[in-house]
Amino acid sequence: MAVKAAITSIGGYIPEFRLTNKILETMVDTTDEWITTRTGIKERRILKEEGAGTSFMAIKAVEELLEKRGIKGSEIDLVICSTTTPDMPVASTAAYIATKIGAKNAFSFDLQSACSGFLYGLVTGSQFIETGKHKKVIVVGGDKMSSIIDYTDRTTCVIFGDGAGAVLLEPNDEGYGVQDSILRSDGAGREFLYIKSGGSMRPPSHETVDNREHYVHQEGQQVFKFAVNNMADVSARIMDRNNLSAEDVAFLVPHQANKRIIDATANRMGIGPDKVMLNIHRYGNTTNGTLPLCLWDYENELKKGDNLIFSAFGGGFTWGSVYLKWAYDPS
Numbered sequence: 001m002a003v004k005a006a007i008t009s010i011g012g013y014i015p016e017f018r019l020t021n022k023i024l025e026t027m028v029d030t031t032d033e034w035i036t037t038r039t040g041i042k043e044r045r046i047l048k049e050e051g052a053g054t055s056f057m058a059i060k061a062v063e064e065l066l067e068k069r070g071i072k073g074s075e076i077d078l079v080i081c082s083t084t085t086p087d088m089p090v091a092s093t094a095a096y097i098a099t100k101i102g103a104k105n106a107f108s109f110d111l112q113s114a115c116s117g118f119l120y121g122l123v124t125g126s127q128f129i130e131t132g133k134h135k136k137v138i139v140v141g142g143d144k145m146s147s148i149i150d151y152t153d154r155t156t157c158v159i160f161g162d163g164a165g166a167v168l169l170e171p172n173d174e175g176y177g178v179q180d181s182i183l184r185s186d187g188a189g190r191e192f193l194y195i196k197s198g199g200s201m202r203p204p205s206h207e208t209v210d211n212r213e214h215y216v217h218q219e220g221q222q223v224f225k226f227a228v229n230n231m232a233d234v235s236a237r238i239m240d241r242n243n244l245s246a247e248d249v250a251f252l253v254p255h256q257a258n259k260r261i262i263d264a265t266a267n268r269m270g271i272g273p274d275k276v277m278l279n280i281h282r283y284g285n286t287t288n289g290t291l292p293l294c295l296w297d298y299e300n301e302l303k304k305g306d307n308l309i310f311s312a313f314g315g316g317f318t319w320g321s322v323y324l325k326w327a328y329d330p331s
């Protein structure tokens with residue numbers, strides 16, 4: 001049997017500070033009722049530590065993962081950091097994380113695919129395992145979204161939060177691990193979800209700062225339409241081509257952007273709410289953090305052999321779905 005890449009450990013980190021809907025009511029013209037009914041979010045976490053970037057959370061998530069698996073950083077071959085908010089625009093955040101966790105024998109790189117970044121990272125990392133050349137690969141997804149959110153813009157500031165989660169991938173010859181994936185992108189989507197300035201097209205200037213162009217801008221309704229259709233499409237397709245019925249699926253692991261998008265995806269798959277991982281009410285949309293943080297929260301409910309369908313959609317546009325067989329029982 002061909003070697004597959006199995007998830008063998010999970011870690012997560014969410015900052016302490018809870019930005020509740022009630023607090024947001026005092027910051028912008030919004031209500032707890034609007035946020036709850038339109039998105040499903042009740043609170044999100046915000047990283048307040050001075051000078052701390054995404055790596056601060058990612059390192060804590062990876063340290064937990066290593067401790068749970070009982071291994072040292074020096075045993076890791078590769079660290080992939082999926083993030084849209086790297087510590088700095090140039091220096092690799094993954095390289096810093098790898099060094100901080102003692103992964104002195106590893107190489108590392110950042111992967112930027114907006115909200116689909118963790119899913120892309122999971123598939124990319126799996127392929128390094130499947131070649132047989134790498135034995136221990138960490139994929140850590142996280143974002144400090146509060147660093148790129150305009151807290152005077154009610155259409156975006158209520159949605160996003162900070163957090164990071166990490167998985168360890170190892171070879172498995174019993175058939176557990178990543179079974180199949182569908183990854184897609186469509187660059188036409190970039191007019192609906194972007195940060196206008198600070199990249200190579202429009203470098204930072206006093207003018208871009210004054211115009212608040214370094215914050216996320218989203219045409220919510222447009223993104224919503226694409227997200228609903230595409231997430232549901234790929235999730236239904238991956239079930240279909242692997243002959244999976246709703247009964248065969250233990251959990252849908254969906255990107256946590258909007259509870260209504262998650263519900264629509266689950267409906268198309270014929271999956272009931274008891275089989276949908278959900279933590280959007282507690283963390284909001286942590287971008288690259290959502291999928292691993294779902295696993296982190298639900299780890300104790302997962303059993304060896306469970307079929308999981310991951311599904312994500314994000315800026316670019318980017319989207320995709322992964323079918324994975326869970327490799328271990330709760331400890």
Ligand code: UT7
Nearest residue numbers: 030031034038115154155158220221223224227257258314
């Ligand atoms: O993770 C990356 C991918 N991102 C997504 O998947 C996000 C997709 N989009 C969404 O989740 C939703 O479009 C939002 C949650 C962003 C917005 O919900 P919506 O139901 O699409 O609202 P809308 O943009 O159509 O706005 C409806 C109304 C507007 O008022 P009018 O024009 O009808 O008077 C908005 O101004 O709601 C207003 N509104 C708000 N009201 C209170 C927008 N934001 C708020 C707010 N509080 N925070």
